Amino acid sequence: MVFAGLTAQDVWATQHTRTEPDTTTVPKDWFLRDPGSDHVQGLSVEKAYATLLQGKPSKTVVVAVIDTGIDIEHEDLKDVIWTNEDEIPGNGIDDDKNGYVDDIHGWNFIGGKNGNVENDTYEVTREYVRLKPKYENIDEKKIGKKNKAEYELWKRVKAKYDRDLKANKDQYDQYSQQYQLYMNAYGTLNFCDSTLRARGDGKPLTKASLTALDGSNDTVRFAKETLLRVLKEADDNANVTEFLDELEEYLKQLKEGVDHYSVAVDYGYNQTFNSRDIVGDNPNDVNEKNYGNNDVEGPYARHGTHIAGVIGANRKNNLGIKGIADNVRIMSVRALPNGDERDKDVANAIRYAVDNGAQVVNMSFGKKFSPNKEIVDAAVKYAASKGVLLVHAAGNDGDDLDVEANFPTRTLLKGGEVKSWLEIGASSWGDNENFVASFSNYGKKSVDVFAPGVEIYSTIPGNGYEDLQGTSMACPTVVGVAALLFSYYPDLTADQVKTILSQSTRKFDHLKVTKPGTTDEVTVSQLSITGGLINAYEALKLAESWKASTPK
Template identity: 55%
Template sequence: MIKSTYILAFGLLFNPFIKPEAALARTTFTGGKTTPADTLAKAPANWFNLDPQENQVMGVSTEKAYEYLKNRPSKTVVVAVIDSGIDIAHEDLKDKIWRNEKEIPGNGQDDDKNGYVDDIHGWNFIGGKDGRNVEHDTQELTRLYVQLRDKFEGPGGAKLQKKRKEKENFALYQKIKADYEKELKETQDQYSQFQQLQGAYENATAILKNQLNKEDFTLEDLQQLKSTNQQVNQAKAIMLFMAENNFTKETFTEGEDYFMNKLKYNLNLNYNPRDIVGDDYSNVKEKHYGNNDVTGAFAEHGTHVAGIIGANRTNNLGIKGIADNVRIMVVRAVPNGDERDKDVANAIYYAVDNGAQVINMSFGKEYSPQKEAVDAAVKYAADKGVVLVHAAGNDGKNIDQEKNYPSKVLANGKAVNNWIEVGASSFSGSGKLVGNFSNYGKKSVDVFAPGVDINSTIPKQGYKENSGTSMAAPVTSGVSALLLSYFPNLKAEQVHDIILQSAYKVQDLKVNKPGAEGGKAEQVTLGELSVTGGVVNAYEAVKLAESLSNK
């Protein structure tokens, strides 16, 4: 599931035991380019490409890497983005989108005989042959609850509950039911609190507009406002709190959408959009379904991810992606809800079979009922020498202890060596280096990469700052593509090893352990949160790749 960090922030903010100032990690004033990173409250522009030493922000040294590689030849690398869809007409992406040269556009035929008709820029596994597309879907928790409820509470269910061979499945059902009911209640409670907060915001706004005699007022106006009226002062305090935590009118619009989508679709026991796709959902071996609409109806997330990887570095527009000689293959498989294992597996097969060398996967969930199908696809990618990069997730939890899928560890207990699991870091060189929302794990998370306040492309020629491990993964995919572009003989496992071994280590720095719910966060080293104890660094990775190539 694509989980935005403001969702976690809402969860923290509405917890009655949490101090409001702990709800969000970021504030809004601007720091200069050479200001020490531990004093910055706002990320400098393009910060994820900058250098920790030269620019004093914890970027991945992209520009420094290209200066080192100047005048060297490069090879085009194909990166598949399995996501919600991509706006392939975006000004900063249109020249970087993969094109299937073996397919003739619009003729309604499968020219290259790969099983997918008119797959010019990729494929959409959550669309139907009639052109319709899945935008929303349920969570896997919801789907499992419905499946097991019908089994154990339907006709004959009472007898099944008592059967010894069903003991394990019934125990799973009881856990799933408890988890579902807990999440539903938490969501309903949070929505109620959200509505109260929204009401307070709207009421305070009206009071202050009247007091200041202004339709639009600034933070400076609030700070200068002096009044003996208790109602006005209370409204001022509310608005200052909102400003401190980046809550705006747009934030409340997003929040309303989030809660309504979660209640109307994600946790709705009666919602099932799979008839749009029209496949035999029970057949995980079925591959040839969907359509060629790679943008779909929910493309902001995928477009943002694509820009980080490969936004045009030479057109003087918008942003600069990490990889300069790259083509983005679009594979749509992630709805607003939990992705389905069958679609994830087929998306990986499609990407590998059509020439992707790197696959970015900025999604995840807590349950994987068809894990064997996904594992087979992951193993297939490993055997074909494709680098897989996966976002660790935005729940602020230890995924050494709590499950998060898909995973580099297969059902047989063995881990593939082409998989890089990525947590999110910030621009700060202080204790706030790790995003408070980021999942972590000394065994499960390989490395951290920039994932806080990342400016990138969004649909309709837009740009926006987003935060999440969903942003950290494409930074790492971009560095992987950069390595393969300039050192094309590298194997997938070598790219994996180079990125981990060259990670920028922050010696002896204590960072806030993610997920702190109020009070002072526990201080730990980065080595306690990941395999490497470091942040991805393109410059160091390039130097290490060069040394290996010269041997």
């Protein structure tokens, strides 16, 4: 699972690799800004609206977000959510005969009659469980040619599962111990602070005023000595309350670590956990289609809501943020659990999006294994045959995708590639060594372009807004620009939109950047096919020139 800022690698990866640039002087909407006038490596979206799109007619474009769910009542999204006009809300009838009852704003492939899937296992765990009975105790010399490839897969799966389970358990234990230790310390220090402030003049304590307090009372003496021990290296003006605030913030970070690794241990690598009882489908029937429910938000829609806001948050309501595209309807297709998505759900989600009119599909997810890749390939080919552009996040492991796997892919099992596919890496706002995000996957042959994916401010459930980062955030910036092209130049095909987006990128031919996952410096052109950064202004200019040169 590749999604950002929640339970997987996006934000987490940035906390465990090199530090990204300081954000204090960067505007919240930096990714909409222009490199020339605003001095950040944004998409020039606002420049495009101000100079190219004024008074220009546009067509409404449907964009599908295959994700964790979307808060469709969010103040900045409710007016841009797709509605199935052929379905009558709440009547319990499949009015449009598409196999999905009351699919008013999309569909949820990880829900059932009795609720929704929140957590699920990782694909490596499911593969481990599938292959273990066949190969755990087998004599390698007795493996026939027919099973050789699957046996090699088993060895890779077992090695990864054993390694990752141990690493996550170790991290969980460390974070839990640290959290408990600091929680105890925080409680003690808070008690000491309140005790001493009550004994003093009630003002915030400093190291100097703490030293001057009478410590003849046993309780006061304990509190005074405890705090002085903590502040041993601080200067006399050190503020105890500020120190406690910093400690509280650190505790929040530790708690995020505890929660992250507990989910991995309790669910992700749990061989006996089964999420599909909730769904009520047959998980082994990869051709099954009509399952799920119509709850397109689900229990944890932060990731999907954030993505939806980047693409198309209402630009005219003077609330929150401005999305990239101004004439879209966003379809929520829920298929991502807190764990790894299943191939069956991904294939059905793509087909649902295509059959219900989506022209662009945002896919901010990925995983290392794809046991039923053939059904995803079939869905991807189907989307391409219907003129749909698929945009996929490259992932956040700092890997070279020319070497490492990140499914789904445009490359098909039976050979060939789907053309109407864009693979997106994440970039930051500065034109320096940190331009390519430290967590981003890359690939000279595999990743098409980079797009803003660091500290992206967008919508979250409950009318909230938050910075998140990851290729999950870079992906919808490209989807938003693609939607602009489809909207203002409706005669363009998906392949043409891909070509325009690729040809109009801003190049950084001589810029040396830190290669993700390493300390090596390379040029940006070595990390992607185009060596460039998506730019809305340049893309729209190129689209206009194409239109002008097309014979009437």
